[in-house]
Amino acid sequence: MKIAIGAVVNEINTFSSVETTVELFKQGEWERGETILSNHRGVRDYLGGMIDRAESLSIEVIPTFAASAEPAGKITRETYETIKSELATGIQGAGMVDAICLSLHGAGVVEGIDDMEGDLLQYVRSLVGYELPLIVTLDLHGNLTEKMVAEANVLLGVHLYPHTDCYERGAEAVEIAEQIVKGGLQTAMHLTKLPLMIPTSTTNLSPAKDINAICLEWEKHPEVIDCAFFHGFPYTDHPGVGVSVVVVTRGDQLLAKEVADDVANQIWAKREEFTPQFLSPAEGIRQALAAEGLPIVINETSDNPGGGTAGDGTYLLRAMLEANLQNACFAFIYDPEVAQIAHEAGVGATITVKLGGKVDKLHGEPIALTATVKSLTDGRFIISSSVGKGTHMDLGKSVRLQVGGLDILVCSVRTQVIDEQIYLLHGIDVNTYKIVALKSSQHFRAAFEPISNQIITVDSPGLTTLQFSFFDYKRLTRPIYPLDEFSVHSF
Numbered sequence: 001m002k003i004a005i006g007a008v009v010n011e012i013n014t015f016s017s018v019e020t021t022v023e024l025f026k027q028g029e030w031e032r033g034e035t036i037l038s039n040h041r042g043v044r045d046y047l048g049g050m051i052d053r054a055e056s057l058s059i060e061v062i063p064t065f066a067a068s069a070e071p072a073g074k075i076t077r078e079t080y081e082t083i084k085s086e087l088a089t090g091i092q093g094a095g096m097v098d099a100i101c102l103s104l105h106g107a108g109v110v111e112g113i114d115d116m117e118g119d120l121l122q123y124v125r126s127l128v129g130y131e132l133p134l135i136v137t138l139d140l141h142g143n144l145t146e147k148m149v150a151e152a153n154v155l156l157g158v159h160l161y162p163h164t165d166c167y168e169r170g171a172e173a174v175e176i177a178e179q180i181v182k183g184g185l186q187t188a189m190h191l192t193k194l195p196l197m198i199p200t201s202t203t204n205l206s207p208a209k210d211i212n213a214i215c216l217e218w219e220k221h222p223e224v225i226d227c228a229f230f231h232g233f234p235y236t237d238h239p240g241v242g243v244s245v246v247v248v249t250r251g252d253q254l255l256a257k258e259v260a261d262d263v264a265n266q267i268w269a270k271r272e273e274f275t276p277q278f279l280s281p282a283e284g285i286r287q288a289l290a291a292e293g294l295p296i297v298i299n300e301t302s303d304n305p306g307g308g309t310a311g312d313g314t315y316l317l318r319a320m321l322e323a324n325l326q327n328a329c330f331a332f333i334y335d336p337e338v339a340q341i342a343h344e345a346g347v348g349a350t351i352t353v354k355l356g357g358k359v360d361k362l363h364g365e366p367i368a369l370t371a372t373v374k375s376l377t378d379g380r381f382i383i384s385s386s387v388g389k390g391t392h393m394d395l396g397k398s399v400r401l402q403v404g405g406l407d408i409l410v411c412s413v414r415t416q417v418i419d420e421q422i423y424l425l426h427g428i429d430v431n432t433y434k435i436v437a438l439k440s441s442q443h444f445r446a447a448f449e450p451i452s453n454q455i456i457t458v459d460s461p462g463l464t465t466l467q468f469s470f471f472d473y474k475r476l477t478r479p480i481y482p483l484d485e486f487s488v489h490s491f
Contacts, residue, residue, distance in 0.1 A: 001057075001058075001059045001060070001098050001178065001181055001182065002059070002060040002096070002097045002098050003050075003054060003059055003060070003061060003062065003097055003098060003100065003101055003174065003177055004062045004063075004064050004090075004091060004094040004097045004100045004101070005036070005047060005050050005054075005061055005062070005063055005064065005100075005101050005102070006036075006064035006065050006066055006087055006090060006091070006100075006103070007029075007046065007047055007065075007066040007067065007068060007102065007103035008065075008066075008067050008068075008083055008087065008102070008103075008104055008116075009067070009069075009103060009104060009105045009139075010025075010067075010068065010069050010071065010105055010108050011071040011105050011107045011108070011139065011141060011306075011307070012071065012072070012073065012074055012075065012107060012109035012116075012233075012236055012308065013071055013073065013233075013235045013307060013308025013309070013463050013464075014074060014235075014236040014238070015073075015235060015236070015463050015471060016073035016308045016309070016310075016360075016463055017073060017359075018072040018073045018308075018310075018359065019072070019073050019074065019075075019076050020072045020073060020074060020075040020076065020079065021075075021076055021079050022079050024069045024070065024072060025067045025068070025069040025079070025083075027069065027413060028069040028070055029066055029067055029068040029069075030066075030067050031065070031066045031067075032063075032064075032065055032066075032086070033063055033064075034063060035063075036065075036066045037051060037061065037063050039066075039392075042390055043167075043390035043391055044164075044167040044386060044387075044388055044389040044390060045103075045166050045170070045388050045391065046103035046137045046167070046169060046170035046173075047103055047170060048167055048170060048390070049166065049168060049169065049170025049171035049172075049173075049174075050101050050103070050170040050173055052167075052171065053170070053171035053175060054174045057174065057175075059174065059178065062094040062095075062097060063090070064087060064090025064091050064093070064094055065083075065086045065087045065089070066103075067086070070413075070414050070415055071305070071307055071308035072308050073308070074109050074110060074111050075108065075110045075111070075116065076110075076111055077110060077111045077112060080110040080111075080113070080116070083120075084120065084123055087120075087123075087124070088123075088127055091124065091128065092127065097132070098132075098133070098177075098181045099132065099134070099135065099180065099181055100124070100128065100132060100133070100134050101136075101137075101170075101173045101174060102124070102134070102135075102136050102137070103136075103137050103170065104117045104120070104136055104137070104138055105117065105138060105141075105142060106138040106139050106141065106143060106148070106230070106233075107141055107143050107232075107233035107236065109236060114238040114240055115145045115147055115148070115240055117136075117138070117142070117145075117148050118147030118148045121134070121136065121147070121151035121152055122147065122151050124151075125151055133177055133180040133181060134151070134152050134153050135152065135156070135173045135174075135176055135177050135180075136148075136152045136154065136155050136156065136173075137156045137158070137166070137169045137170055137173050138155055138156065138157050138158070138228075138230075139157070139158055140157050140158050140159065140160075140161060140163070140228065140230050140231050141161075141230070141231055141232065141233040142157070142232070143230075143232050143233055143238075143240045143241050143242065143244075144191055144193070144230050144240075144244040144246055145191075145240050148191075149189050149190075149191045152189075153180065153187055154173070154176055154187050154225070154226070154248050155189060155228075155246050155248070156169050156172055156173055156176075156226055157169075157226070157228030157229070157230055157246060158228075159203070159212055159215070159216075159228060159229070161201065161202055161203045161208070161231070161442050161443075162202070162204075162386075162387045162442055162443045162444075162446040163387055163443065164387055164446050172226075176225065185250065186250065186251035187225065187248055187249070187250065187251060188248070188249050188250075188251050188252055188253040188255075189246060189247065189248050189249075189256055190246070190247050190253065190256035190257040190259075190260045191244055191245070191246050191260065192245045192257070192260040192261050192263075192491055193242055193243075193244045194243045194244060194245075194264055194267060194268060194491070195477070195479060195480045195484075195486070195489065196232075196242055196243040196271055196480065196481045197232060197234040197241065197243065197468060197480060197481070197482070197483070198231055198232070198243055198271075198274040199234065199274065199275075199276060199466045199468075200231075200301065200304075200307070200441040200442050201231060201274055201276075201442075202445060204449070206273070207270040207273040207274060208229070208274075210270065211229045211263065211266065211267055212229060214262075214263055214266055215228065215245075218247070218259050218262070218263065221255075221259075223252050224247065224248070224249050224250075224255070224259060225250060226247070226248040227245070227246075227248075227259055227260075227263060228245065228246050228247075229245055229263065230243065230245065230246060231243060233307075235307055235308060235463060235464055235471070237471070237473050237475050237476060238475050238476075239475060239476065239477045241476055241480075243267060244264075245261075245263045245264045245267070246260065247259040247260040247263075261491040264491040265490055265491050268489060268490070268491070271481055271482070275482060276457075276466055278301075278457065278458070278466050278467075279456065279457070279458050279459070280319075280458060280459070281298075281300070281315050281316040281318075281319035281320075281458045281460055282319045282323075283458070284298050284316075285298065285319055285320060285323050285325070287456055288434075288435050288454075288456055289434075291453065291454050291456075292453065293453035293454070294327075294431075294432070294433060294434045294435075294453055295430050295431060295432075295433050295434065295435070295436040295451070295452050295453060296434060296435050296436070296452065296453055296454050297436045297437075297444070297452040297454070297455045297456070298316065298435060298436070298437045298438075298455075298456045298458055299437075299438055299439070299440050299441070299444060299455065299456075299457050299458070300313065300316040300438070300439050300440075300458055300460070300462075301441045301457050301458070301459055301464060301466060302315070302458075302459045302461065302462030302464055302465040302466070303315070303316075303363050303439050303460075303462045303463075304439060304440055304441040305415050305416050306415070306440065306441065306443060307441060307463065307464035308463055308464070309363065309439075309462055309464050310334065310359035310360055310362070310363050310414075310462075310463070311333070311334035311414035311415070311416075311439060312333055312334045312335055312356040312359050312363065313333075313356065313357070313363030313364050313439070313460075314333075314355070314356040314357045314363065314364035314366065315363070315364045315460035315461070315462075316330070316437060316458055317330055317333060317355075317356065317367060317408065318364065318367055320406055320435075320437060321367065321369075321403065321406065324404060324405075325404075325405055325406050325434075325435060326405030326406075326434070327405055327434040327435070328405060328433060328434060328436075328437065329407040329408075329409070329423065329428050329430070329433050329436055329437065330407070330408045330409065330437040331409040331417050331422050331423055331436075331437070331438050331439075332395075332408075332409035332417065332438075332439070333356045333408065333409070333411075333439075334356075334359075334410075334411060334412075334414045335355055335356055335358065335410050335411075336396065336397070336412035336413075337353075338351075338353045338354075338355050338399070338410050339396070339398060339399050339410050339411060339412045340397060340412075341353055342399035342401065343376055343397050343399065345373055346376070347373055347374065347375060347376055348372070349372070349373045350370060350371070350373075351373060351401075352368075352369070352370045353368075353369055353371070354366040354369070355367045355408075355410070362461060362462060362463060363461065363462050363463075364461075369401075369403060370403070371401035371402060371408065372401065372402045372403075373399060373400075374400040374401065374426070374427070375399070375426045375427055376398070376399050376400075377397075377399075377426060378396075378397065378398070379393075379394060379395030379397060379398035379411055379412065379413065379422075379425070380392070380394050380425075381421040381422065381424075381425050382421070383418055383419060383421060384419050384420075384421055385418045385419035385443075385446045385447040386446050386447075387419075387443050387446045388418065393421075394413065395413040395415065395422070396411060396412030396413045397411075397412045398410065398411040398412065398422075398425070400427065400428070407428055409422060409423070409428075416438075416439055416440040416441075416443060416444070417440050417444050418440070418443055418444060418446075418447065419446075419447035419448075420447060420448070423436075430448075430451070431451060436452070441464060468482065468483060469483075
């Protein structure tokens with residue numbers, strides 16, 4: 001048996017002013033052929049799961065094209081056409097295969113195309129027809145559409161956030177492909193959409209944890225292959241935005257609908273529970289100082305580059321400086337200009353700079369800062385977290401600055417903090433610090449929950465704020481909760 005694999009992974013924040021271009025993809029991943037296998041074999045991501053499982057089943061894997069970029073604004077049309085061309089070349093070059101397994105996201109948006117994944121799957125079908133099994137893995141933050149359902153045999157959503165089960169979903173995609181090809185498996189899918197947006201919600205805690213438990217209970221049914229709760233991606237503005245449930249069965253369409261509707265109703269019943277309480281940066285710092293033990297982690301959810309933000313927001317960092325903190329560290333602010341100045345000045349130098357607040361006017365003003373350069377690095381490390389373990393990271397020229405008792409990391413590539421490796425790279429052992437601050441919404445939890453004494457989430461203006469009223473939505477399908485009120489609704 002022979003399968004082709006590929007990936008086009010991007011989550012688009014339509015409120016971002018930063019265009020997603022080929023150059024931005026190449027900062028992440030833009031690979032063809034055998035390089036895909038060497039980059040992902042043994043890595044805990046979707047493609048890693050596909051490769052490892054296929055090889056364990058003696059299935060030949062033909063890599064086509066893989067592209068991923070840090071979330072930002074809409075993908076330019078030119079970039080999208082280039083992606084389609086690269087994927088087509090890879091698929092056509094694979095020759096005769098028995099199935100295709102693709103890693104996509106579900107919240108891709110192109111200039112003029114709201115549903116990138118649906119459009120891309122339709123394009124793949126134009127190349128290979130509808131007889132070839134097409135199995136797709138998706139992020140749970142996808143805004144699912146009927147077109148996606150129509151164009152794929154199976155859509156598999158990651159179940160956990162932090163996304164620690166990407167590898168398992170990739171492996172499952174290959175297993176299903178084999179069952180279709182060798183076992184004659186027939187599948188049916190149903191999508192139930194809810195008029196609901198929810199903020200980033202970890203599945204470690206209720207209510208998302210409770211919904212996952214309901215999904216897992218349904219998966220014990222002998223005819224149910226997968227039951228996935230898609231949180232959706234609320235930081236974008238088009239008619240397809242919202243929470244959804246996708247159920248895959250062994251050919252039973254009515255059962256797929258029954259299960260999806262049941263889970264949707266239970267999500268709807270808990271809709272108010274998804275509205276979080278939040279603290280300002282100053283409130284979060286006061287709470288952290290009053291807390292016992294160390295480290296106390298403060299995550300700045302409103303400037304999460306993993307959701308398309310600038311990564312150079314200054315609200316939390318400014319509050320930390322104003323509090324004159326001791327034994328505290330912050331990771332990291334995206335500012336290649338300051339990183340370059342520090343590298344030119346050298347370790348031990350004192351530099352005066354304006355830090356952060358340069359990409360847009362939404363995440364705070366630049367901070368005038370005089371700091372000591374404590375260490376300089378190339379920004380390269382390997383992720384140790386179960387979110388993408390084994391992935392090679394390159395954040396470009398990076399620096400550790402020190403202002404009083406506060407260590408500030410500055411890097412040249414935007415991304416969220418996944419684990420402690422960026423700190424260790426600069427000589428910081430987070431276990432010895434009272435306050436450890438970072439930019440991330442939830443993914444950091446996989447690495448930091450086991451080692452932190454407490455986690456405090458702070459919110460402020462930004463493109464991943466928990467406050468949807470911050471955004472000027474114009475194209476959503478209305479009414480939608482929590483922006484609009486509902487009396488009764490069921491599915």
